[in-house]
Amino acid sequence: AQTVTQSQPEMSVQEAETVTLSCTYDTSESDYYLFWYKQPPSRQMILVIRQEAYKQQNATENRFSVNFQKAAKSFSLKISDSQLGDAAMYFCAYPLRGNKLVFGAGTILRVKS
């Protein structure tokens, strides 16, 4: 069964510094997608970044980038130059057939000023 594991319930980062959130997953598929979603206190779920397993290159969206290690089944999210607005809960997600998203348990990110 496909599972998504986020082993860090909570992380803290100083403003302007870099933080990495971990995610591992289990799958027997060779081509698949992975997503990171952000849920701020407003509770709105916002897509941060996506990665296609077929592509070797790590995805990047402005200050957000991933470290995708296919063999290790690891998909970590790096946030550079952290800002107060980055404080949120971050979810790693893996879509199963039918685009059924399986989410990790989430990591709360706190940003200190």
Place this chain on the structure above:
Amino acid sequence: DTAVSQTPKYLVTQMGNDKSIKCEQNLGHDTMYWYKQDSKKFLKIMFSYNNKELIINETVPNRFSPKSPDKAHLNLHINSLELGDSAVYFCASSQTWDISYEQYFGPGTRLTVT
């Protein structure tokens, strides 16, 4: 314009009542979903519809019944509400049900059953 909207945003009701949550998307997407987020923030899919047709029906009590009158709307009706139904319910949509398409989420409906 809100891409995926839900009404109401908050719903407080008593055990045993029947309630509905409405969802609408103006993105022209074919596929819509319902997710439940429990008190520990764990998110799990409940249902998915593609062009008004049910394609995912997770192990959900049959007190929960989704209805899709057209591909832009997916409503969730809950009968005989129980305390354990208290949660945040999210509607989402995607272009199609292919795994390559990201899902756009509504603002969520916080349901509190007393």
